[in-house]
Each structure stands twice: as C-alpha cells, then as structure tokens.
Amino acid sequence: MTRRKDFILEAEDVCKTFDGFKAISNLNFYMDEGELRTVIGPNGAGKTTFLDLITGRTKPDTGSIRFGREGIDLIRKNEYEIYRLGIGRKFQTPTVYTDHTVFENLLLSLEGSRGVFSALFSRVTSEQRDRIHEILKTIGLSARVDAKAGSLAHGQKQWLEIGMLLAQNARLLLVDEPAAGMTDEETAKTGELLLSLAGKHSIIVIEHDMVFVRQIASKVTVLHQGTILCEGTVDEVQANERVIEVYLGRKHSHN
Amino acid sequence: MQKTISKGELIAVFIVALIAIVVVPCLNCFTPESSPFHISDFTINLWGEYCCYAILAITVDLLWGYTGLLSLGQCLFFSLGGYMMGMYLMRMIGSLGQYHMPIPDFLVFLGWTRLPVFWQPFSSFPFAMMMVVLLPGALAFVFGFLAFHSRIRGVYFSILTQALTYAACLLFFRNNILMGGNNGFTDFKFLLGFDTRTAATKRGLYIASALFLLIVYLGFKWLTATKLGKVQRAIRDSENRVLFSGYAAANFKLFVFVLACVVAGLAGALFVPQVGIINPDQMSTDKSLEAIVWVAVGGRGTLVGPIIGAIFVNALKSWATRAYPDYWLIILGGMFLLVVLFLPRGLVGLAEHTVALWKRSRRQPEDDPPEAPAETAATAASQIASK
Numbered sequence: 001m002t003r004r005k006d007f008i009l010e011a012e013d014v015c016k017t018f019d020g021f022k023a024i025s026n027l028n029f030y031m032d033e034g035e036l037r038t039v040i041g042p043n044g045a046g047k048t049t050f051l052d053l054i055t056g057r058t059k060p061d062t063g064s065i066r067f068g069r070e071g072i073d074l075i076r077k078n079e080y081e082i083y084r085l086g087i088g089r090k091f092q093t094p095t096v097y098t099d100h101t102v103f104e105n106l107l108l109s110l111e112g113s114r115g116v117f118s119a120l121f122s123r124v125t126s127e128q129r130d131r132i133h134e135i136l137k138t139i140g141l142s143a144r145v146d147a148k149a150g151s152l153a154h155g156q157k158q159w160l161e162i163g164m165l166l167a168q169n170a171r172l173l174l175v176d177e178p179a180a181g182m183t184d185e186e187t188a189k190t191g192e193l194l195l196s197l198a199g200k201h202s203i204i205v206i207e208h209d210m211v212f213v214r215q216i217a218s219k220v221t222v223l224h225q226g227t228i229l230c231e232g233t234v235d236e237v238q239a240n241e242r243v244i245e246v247y248l249g250r251k252h253s254h255n
Numbered sequence: 256m257q258k259t260i261s262k263g264e265l266i267a268v269f270i271v272a273l274i275a276i277v278v279v280p281c282l283n284c285f286t287p288e289s290s291p292f293h294i295s296d297f298t299i300n301l302w303g304e305y306c307c308y309a310i311l312a313i314t315v316d317l318l319w320g321y322t323g324l325l326s327l328g329q330c331l332f333f334s335l336g337g338y339m340m341g342m343y344l345m346r347m348i349g350s351l352g353q354y355h356m357p358i359p360d361f362l363v364f365l366g367w368t369r370l371p372v373f374w375q376p377f378s379s380f381p382f383a384m385m386m387v388v389l390l391p392g393a394l395a396f397v398f399g400f401l402a403f404h405s406r407i408r409g410v411y412f413s414i415l416t417q418a419l420t421y422a423a424c425l426l427f428f429r430n431n432i433l434m435g436g437n438n439g440f441t442d443f444k445f446l447l448g449f450d451t452r453t454a455a456t457k458r459g460l461y462i463a464s465a466l467f468l469l470i471v472y473l474g475f476k477w478l479t480a481t482k483l484g485k486v487q488r489a490i491r492d493s494e495n496r497v498l499f500s501g502y503a504a505a506n507f508k509l510f511v512f513v514l515a516c517v518v519a520g521l522a523g524a525l526f527v528p529q530v531g532i533i534n535p536d537q538m539s540t541d542k543s544l545e546a547i548v549w550v551a552v553g554g555r556g557t558l559v560g561p562i563i564g565a566i567f568v569n570a571l572k573s574w575a576t577r578a579y580p581d582y583w584l585i586i587l588g589g590m591f592l593l594v595v596l597f598l599p600r601g602l603v604g605l606a607e608h609t610v611a612l613w614k615r616s617r618r619q620p621e622d623d624p625p626e627a628p629a630e631t632a633a634t635a636a637s638q639i640a641s642k
Contacts, residue, residue, distance in 0.1 A: 083501035095496045097489045114501045119483040
C-alpha cells in the first residue's frame, strides 16, 4: 500500500498477545489529520489495548504504528516521548492529581518544558494563567479553580482530565469513554466540546453510549476480537449485519 | 498564587529557631549550674543528636510522604556520611591512640604499620566533607538510576532499599575492608582543632546541627512549593498520569532520591562527632525502620511532622530505655500500631483536627453554617429518591 501523506496515525498489521489471548490481531487503522473518529466495540474487543499501544504503555508483538506526516515510529518510544510528539490521552477512569488543586492540575499539563531543573525555577506566567482560565471556562470549572481535584464529582473529574488534554494542546487526542458517569446534559456538552475541537486536533474517542456516538461521530470504527470489523458512518455501521451480530445484536438480546 | 511560606508560619519558625539556636546555647553557657534555667552539657549534646535525627526524618518524609517512595535505607546514607566524617576524625587522633602509632588503632591491631592508600586523603577536612556528599550521592545515583529506570515501584522499591542496606551493613562488619569492622570508629579527639570532648565543642556542634535543620526545613519548604515539588506529589498520586503528561518521572524521582540521600549523609556527618562513635549497627535495617516510625508518628506529608516525630520518639526512648529498658521495643511497636490505626496523619494531623474541632465548637452557638448545606443536600437526596 502506498503511504498517503496526510495520515495522522497509521497502524499496520499490529498484533498483541497477552498470555495466549489475542488482544489485537492484524489491526490496520488509518486516520486523517483533523478527523474525529469514534471506536466502538464490545467489552474485550481491544479498544483500550489499542490506545495502550499508541501511547507506548505496551509494545506490539508485530506490526508498525506511525504518527504524523513524518511517519514517526511510535513503537520505539516510551510514554513521555510519545506525549512530547503531541499525543495526549484521557484514561477510562478519570486520572487527575487528587491532592492538587484544579488550577495546579492544569498547570502541570500546560505545554512547555518538562525538565527536572527547569521545574525548579519555573514560575507561572500571566499568559499561562490566562490560558488556564480560558480552559476552565471551556470545561465549566471556573468556580472550582482552587478546589482539590479529589473533591470533584466524577463527571467534573472527567472534564478536568479533558481540560488537561486541552492544556497540552496535543495534535492527537485519545479519549477513552469521556461520557462515563456523566448526566445526559453533561454528555451532550462533552460531545459539543469534542466536536468543536475536531479539525484543529485529531481525536479518537472510545465510547459505549450510542446516543453519544451518534451525536459526535463522523466516522465509526468497530473493533471486534482485536481486529476491525467495519468502518463507516453511524447508520452504515448500525445497518451492517456482522456488527448487529457481534455487538448491537448482543446488546438487543440483553434488553 | 500560592506562597512558599505564610507570614504566621515564618514568625513561628523564626521564634523556634531563635530559641533553639541562640537561647538554648546561652542558657547552657552563661547560667550557673545551680540555676533552674540552666541547660546541662548532656542535654545540649542530646538535642544535637535529636536535630540530626530530625534531618534524617525529613529526608525519609521527602521520599515517602511527598514522592511515595518508602525507602527503608535512609540510615545507610546517614551512616555513610557518618563514616566519611569518622575517617577524618580517626586521622585527627594522630598518635594519641592506645598504641601510640600514627595510624588508627584498629589498623595496628590488624597488623598494619602504614596507612592504607584510600585512608590517606582523609587527613584533609575539605576532602572528607567532599566524600560526605559524594559517597551517599553517588550510591544513591547509581541505585536510583537502576531502580527508577527499571520502573521498580511501591513495595518492591522498599524491599530493594532494605536489601541494599542489609548488604552494606554486612560489608561494614567485615574487618578486611579496613573500616573498623564491628567496632567501627570511636575514641575521637579533635575536629578542626577543637577537642570534641569539651562542652564548648559540643555546644558548637549542637548549634551547627540546629542551624542545618533550619536550612533543610526552609530549603525543602521552598522545594516542595516549586513546580518540581508539584510534579513530585503528582508522581505519588498518579505516576501514570505524570508519564502521560510528558514528564520523565524516573528523572524526577532520581533527583529527589539523590538530594534526600545527600542531606541524610550530611546529617550523619554532624551526628558522629556528637555521639563519638560510628559502627555498622547504625546502618542495620531496624534503624531505618525506626526512622519510618518517627515520620509516621509526627505526620507524613508535612515538613514539621518528621521533626516533631523524631524528637518526640527519641525523647521518649531516652526516658523509656532508662525507666523500662525491657519494654522499649514494645512501646515503639505499640505506638506505631496506634498511629497507623487511629492517627493516619500523626501528631500534626491530631493537632490540626483538635484546632478545627475547637474552632467549630466556638462558632456553633453564634450561627450554624455547617448545618444548613447538609440539610439541603439531604432534601435534594430525598427528592431524587422519591422520583
């Protein structure tokens, strides 16, 4: 296959086995710059493992994962090097610094130097402060700026973690189940936020909530048993017989 | 946004430091022994040791309370600093030892007639001080580099530090490394020309220890308020998030670990001339565990806590080992259990809690603000439930 120049992410023939269990098998995934892509799939389909592979948390057994126009090989890099290339990740369970204030959480996530010695003498500039307040407004946490992140409600922690990705100004955002534990209203607002970010950033969203998927999705990838079952619009995917069989069908039988 | 140190705290620190560094030595020096205000040479010497223990405790807390690294080997670095100072002190004995030879007694006993090569530069105080910093620092760097870059975390890190300490302890028990074997170094006489056995030198060493404790306290206060300090606590709370925020967590941990070990080494170097002995017992594993108890009792994750804990537990030890010598370890263990079960934040946490309770009980009669929001929350909950 000839490489198209404008892929932000391309994964080819990726395999990953955990103790004989094939979490990812022969996965081929291509994504355009600025795209908002939703990845769905039943439990154990390999969604989170896929994000782990992109972010360097685990290494694939075979295959390649390349990032950006330059085609940077992500497999040889570790977590923080991959972050520094411009890939940010929101975890499935909200992962924020519980003992730090909301402000400090965002401050630690702002783009800038990551060195040990620069951290000794760095001071908060007024631009940084403005940027943090701008983000706080976006994620609706302005009133909680000095609250400890550990005291936030579950949904607010999710928003804070999304805010931390915004602070980072990443080229590719990997967002694992952003709507989990949110009210319908919060979910809709999260969807709007992600839509407003698409274009400027490339975003991969992993989600279970089909209403949410319908709200945000331009293109949906369905994962099943570690490989891509089909790709297309929400309607196409929902009409696909194999998808109905393995995913939606099973969901219907539960109801 | 956040100030390094509040005004009230600064005043409190200043007052305590003034008493410890100026008033106490004056009471020792200028009051007659019959005076009720007199502080004996013995007490001054004891408090000098407490100050060194307090510094050791702060370094334990910088790692454990602030970075989530439970190091069971801080006494090793403390002892290494002590040994380096000890080598200098041994050289300063000159020919005044039992054997009246120009080399330390234990070397004579082992059959040496000339000074081993690696002992020779220790006649120089600047060289010895350099080694006080370099040896613990270099060991911490190598050990930390390997441990942190191999992603050894949590209890595995603790076990490794304990193993390292035990190995070093066994090594120092051996006579053939020419470090004094199980007797270690003792019978010191001079430090920079001052006789270490006189009251004036002991007072000087006490002042130096208290001053160094103050510097370490203020230095760490500043450090923990910097961005580095924030990253440090972030590593403690969520190391994954730190990695996925682009920080090389291993490098931050290494920096803090080396710093803590160097400071512990310096504390050990101040400790040895005051107690007059250093031997491998000082780096046995239970000494490191004792330092953990000081921090837990005082209050983990605060900088005052370890100081209070170290002084409180050691003062208790001084009293208990005289009054009930057989029961000291039971008292220590019992205290640790009590703190773990009932005082997760130690004495500092207890004090904060008491102050908060007192403030609330004073405020209660005038107006009842805590009651009101609780009520609305309860009604809201019942409304949701009824839906």
